[in-house]
Amino acid sequence: MSDIHYPQNADLRSLVRFCSEKGLIWLHESRMILMHAAALSELRKELINSVGIDQARRILTRMGYAAGARDAELARKIRGNQSLQDAFVVGPQLHMLEGMVHVTPFKLDFDEDAKHFYGDFLWENSVEAEVHVREFGHAEHPVCWMQIGYASGYTSAFMGRFILFKEIECVATGRNRCRIVGKPVEEWPDAADYTPYYEADSIVSRMLELRSEVDALRATLERRLPPPSLIGSSAGFRHAYTLIDKAAVTQVTVLLLGETGVGKERFARALHEMSPRAAGPFVAINCAALPHDLIESELFGVERGAFTGAQVSRMGKFERADGGTLFLDEVGELPLAAQAKLLRVLQEGEIERLGDDRTRKINVRLVAATNVDLHAAVKAGRFRNDLFYRLNVYPVVIPPLRERVADIPLLVEAMLKRFGALHGKRLAGVTDKALRALKGHAWPGNIRELENTIERGVILAPQDEWIEVEHLFAGPQDFEASQLGINDAGSLDSADAEDATDALCKQITAAGIGLDGLEQALIQHAVKEAKGNLSGAARLLGITRPQLNYRLKKKETSL
Known part of the structure; x- marks a missing residue:
């Protein structure tokens, strides 16, 4: 593993500003949006079904390339007076801050004057791989097209020459994580197979090739698949x-x-x-x-x-x-x-x-x-x-299951159907947080342990609702926020939010409300807002259901 360490990203977080009154989110001077991963999934599905997989890949790659190029401009402004390496890693850090993927540098070797570049990065928690597998199942080839476009666009703009990144491993193909390698386009012997995805093209001209796309998809579907008793694509x-x-x-x-x-x-x-x-x-x-x-x-x-x-x-x-x-x-x-x-x-x-x-x-x-x-x-x-x-x-x-992390969503889906029918439960599915917890667990009991965990979740989850983390594990599980990757939003507080927080704290102290009283008031408000649903109240408070139960019992004991 590389000895490259990211500098603190406080300078990048400070660039994020929310202006809810006018419906605006800013990253420095660029307007941004928050988008559900489910919306990206639907867009991806519609593109693939409408114009074919090659054209969809081209569109998403070019989207990512444009985003990467814009972030490269920002990197020079923000860390132009720091080392070249610290300035360059703004790209990976922004990619993580924007919620696309977790990036770990494996090898980074570049010389701006000589225009030399070689980068090898590991990707985890790829949103594109996740949504692709959810809609289409596992694939034969890497599918993180928008993210690979971002890496190529960012590095090309930063280095002043076309740096082509290729995804050599992908979670969607059954790997436990993704891996990308980038170097100047002329150093790739098969560059001609990839550069067309970065070029503008007419959708109309590509429509003539859809018949071959359909034939290829049909051939893929007709290949021999494992029997229903075996589930997995890792x-x-x-x-x-x-x-x-x-x-x-x-x-x-x-x-x-x-x-x-x-x-x-x-x-x-x-x-x-x-x-x-x-x-x-x-x-x-x-x-x-x-x-x-x-x-x-x-x-x-x-x-x-x-x-x-x-x-x-x-x-x-x-x-x-x-x-x-x-x-x-x-x-x-x-x-x-x-x-x-x-x-x-x-x-x-x-x-x-x-x-x-x-x-x-x-x-x-x-x-x-x-x-x-x-x-x-x-x-x-x-x-x-x-x-x-x-x-x-x-x-x-x-x-073992810990080496088949890519199979966990497929196994969970099948188990939900089986145990739902067995116990007469209709459920919306497993929340993103719960699925990430399942992927992060070591599973010493392997698939048998996963079956027991999912059956417990099916039994405990309310009818027609989602299975949450607290439904799955027998005891209180304090999963680290860094592992689940869902508690980073709090670090994006804007200066306006900080001012509002200061003002609120002044009002509370001026009213003479103690810490215990404030906690109980917040709990009561959250339970009321969630209409008595304790799981929903726990989500509003940013704590787990067991933690909320503990606080409620503590209140009853004190009375």
Whole structure:
């Protein structure tokens, strides 16, 4: 990571002025607007649907380029007497202040006199990637067109030559964050593929190309998609799914590896559904959930009289799965005796019931899964070396949820539908703040933990309303404002607002209202404004619902 540090942005925040009486917002001498991300999403959708994806990309890229060029003019005015680097990073800082994306410099190397420039930046919380995925799902190519136009426009105006930025990683393609690289246009060998998006073009002339756009979109929709039981488009998910897809048409034994709760059984079921055995049974057994003295009879069956209590002969899981797929979860927990029999099944394709002296041929596809390190188990003597190499023919690693952040919105959407139907709840969805909290959580329990969290939110959220942060987590969660990225607006107070605040404070102190009295008055006012909705009152006060509950209980106790 670069050692570049941003200077304090107080000089930039001070440029923002609100004039609500006249409906004006100013950034220095340039008029600005506040726009809902949902409005940008609708504009983007209409452009793509109306004029095609290429023309929409051109329009948005040129919009961003124009905005970047204007901010470059401001950078020279504001920090013209500071170092060249501090002056340049006005662009990234303004881009963040304007709510578009969080920018982290990875590498920055430029020389104004030599007109040399190379910049490598990491992007997080991209609004364009977020709204694109919301409307169209994940994409094959980067989609932050307006933001990449801004970076190119700002740097080109600052350096006095065309600096072309390319987005080499994008959240919309399944990455955990976006990444951009910029350098002079002539240094890009494929620059001709990108420069047309910065040039003016007639929409009418482009309309003739819409047929090819439609054909391309149709081909994209017709490509093979994962079954409904598997949800995700992140790079890690797609890699695991590709391996499953290739193995499905074969008879190879598959070993699924991953932490607890990542969805290994879902992948096993998907493998079965995509295979020629789909019409046969899918039988799953958790080896860790059975006592060791019962595992062999459960897997291989038992003959009558094999042991005390065996009154009838009974098929085991292998026989029940004949013609289909057997999923052995937590295979690392099998006792050594059962491991030896399992090895024989894999090698000979036949089983022998407990207490029987004859063998039975079976036709079973085996899928095993474990969250333990089988290499270490072999070294420790807890797992047979020969069985390990027999199972490890085709390993598939399923990434943990913390490495699949891009999949969280898709998973949440599917879970909301499922749990909403289960519990008879109609909900508007998950708030932006709650979704950002979900993305920022570490998820040690992976998808299983996410399911539990969403089900809790569905149950606690009021009918027809939004799921908020306090509905999701069992205890009070004080998510950092910097993590959620939603509490920075307070730093944009204008001088007029500061004057109004001073005047208000003078009135309060002159009236002799104490701090406790002021707090209670504010709470009562907020509850009244929210018509008794405590979640709404908490939002008005800028605190969480649990924090408001605490203050209300404190008031009751004092009475």
